[in-house]
Amino acid sequence: MLKAGLVALGLAVALLLGEVAARVTWWWRYGTPITASIRSLHRGDRLLGWEGRRVFGDPESPRPKVLIVGDSVTDGLGVPPDQMYYARLGQRLGVEIFAYGGAGYGTLQELMVVEQELPGVRPHLVVLQTSSNDVINNSWGLESTSHHNNNLAVRPYLVGERIVYRFPSRLGNYSALLAHSRLAYAIAHDTARLGSQFAALGLLWTSENRLGDGVADPVFEAALATTDRLVARLKSRVEPLPLIAFAADEAPYFRTIFARRGVPYLETVPRRIAEAEAQGRRVKFDGWHWNAEGQEIAAAALADALRPYLPL
Numbered sequence: 118m119l120k121a122g123l124v125a126l127g128l129a130v131a132l133l134l135g136e137v138a139a140r141v142t143w144w145w146r147y148g149t150p151i152t153a154s155i156r157s158l159h160r161g162d163r164l165l166g167w168e169g170r171r172v173f174g175d176p177e178s179p180r181p182k183v184l185i186v187g188d189s190v191t192d193g194l195g196v197p198p199d200q201m202y203y204a205r206l207g208q209r210l211g212v213e214i215f216a217y218g219g220a221g222y223g224t225l226q227e228l229m230v231v232e233q234e235l236p237g238v239r240p241h242l243v244v245l246q247t248s249s250n251d252v253i254n255n256s257w258g259l260e261s262t263s264h265h266n267n268n269l270a271v272r273p274y275l276v277g278e279r280i281v282y283r284f285p286s287r288l289g290n291y292s293a294l295l296a297h298s299r300l301a302y303a304i305a306h307d308t309a310r311l312g313s314q315f316a317a318l319g320l321l322w323t324s325e326n327r328l329g330d331g332v333a334d335p336v337f338e339a340a341l342a343t344t345d346r347l348v349a350r351l352k353s354r355v356e357p358l359p360l361i362a363f364a365a366d367e368a369p370y371f372r373t374i375f376a377r378r379g380v381p382y383l384e385t386v387p388r389r390i391a392e393a394e395a396q397g398r399r400v401k402f403d404g405w406h407w408n409a410e411g412q413e414i415a416a417a418a419l420a421d422a423l424r425p426y427l428p429l
Contacts, residue, residue: 164233165226166272166282169219172198176238178213181427184238186227187246188254190365190406191218200409205416210424215240221268223254224347225275232354242426243355244419249368253325255347256340260285264323275343345374352378359426363419381426385418 162168170192174182185191185203193201207214215238217230227245235243250266253259257274260267263285273280352360362375363383375382390407393400393414400411407415 164273165219165222165229167219167221167270169217169222169226169230171217172201172203173215173217173238174207174213176215181210181212181242182238182240183207183210183212183214183242183244183423183427184231184234184240185214185216185218185244185246186230187216187218187365188222188227188248188251189218189220190248191216191246192220193218194220194403194406196402196407196409196412200412202407202412202415202419205413206419206423209416209420210427212241212427218246221254221266221270221272223272223274224251224344224351225255225273225280228347228351228354229273231351235354240358241428242423243358243360244423245351245360245362246365247362247368247371248365249371250325251368252337252340252344252370255344256336257283257285258336259340262323263325265325275347341370341374344370345377348374348378348380352380361423361426363422365415383419383422385422386415389414389418 176182183203183206191201191203198204201216203214203216206212215234217234219226219230222230224245224247231243253263253266254268254272255275257276267285269285271282271284273282348362359381361381361383362371363385364371364387366387367384372382372384390400390411393411398410400407400414402408
């Protein structure tokens with residue numbers, strides 16, 4: 118009994134020292150306060166889970182105002198604001214742009230941003246940017262088993278008609294540990310990175326395998342149903358203003374959802390991007406997100422499609 122107690126005590130001390138070492142390491146490398154929570158490491162936002170990139174114009178401008186929300190494509194991941202597609206779109210259309218993009222955001226977070234910003238912006242048009250991985254980020258069941266689109270951060274999910282905050286982990290109820298322990302989070306982060314590499318080689322199953330394989334899957338179907346309800350909520354919140362959605366990549370299931378909800382869905386951007394790549398032009402900086410040239414192509418495609426929805 119004494120031996121077991123000593124082993125347990127030794128293990129507890131080792132974990133405590135590991136936690137302290139992890140916090141000191143992050144402070145030394147990144148300047149992160151030692152007492153900071155995991156949520157704060159993601160520029161924590163109590164409502165949204167983590168902060169996105171907010172680039173807003175003048176709410177008092179006499180020009181038509183356009184509110185754009187999206188995920189990492191609209192965040193830009195370091196692309197200067199004046200090179201972003203929305204800045205160039207504003208120049209082409211002569212409108213005041215208000216853009217909010219959150220890396221890894223799902224449709225629920227984008228809905229929350231719209232609800233948060235509508236009163237102050239008073240836009241004439243609301244634009245939703247979508248990505249194929251949105252359906253994963255809308256579902257705890259899919260994100261927690263994903264090796265490619267797991268953001269490893271507490272986020273809001275729509276469960277039934279309630280909004281709940283969960284950490285996307287395969288450990289289920291034990292995920293609270295990952296949400297608070299820097300050591301556990303570091304282990305999970307490094308394991309996830311390794312898992313993504315194995316999944317890319319086809320050596321590990323990942324929830325992305327559920328998407329579009331033509332096989333009935335209850336988890337994927339539930340995620341689609343959740344996404345459908347979120348789009349309906351977003352349209353209801355925006356009305357009577359026009360809501361337009363546009364695709365950053367190919368996602369056929371979004372076509373069905375937006376058609377059902379009567380929301381125009383623009384799919385010209387990924388086609389224009391693909392055409393440019395076929396011509397040998399470099400339009401992405403990481404294989405997914407647009408560089409300055411890709412941003413210009415997206416802006417040109419959107420300008421033609423959005424112009425009819427703006428006031429004269």
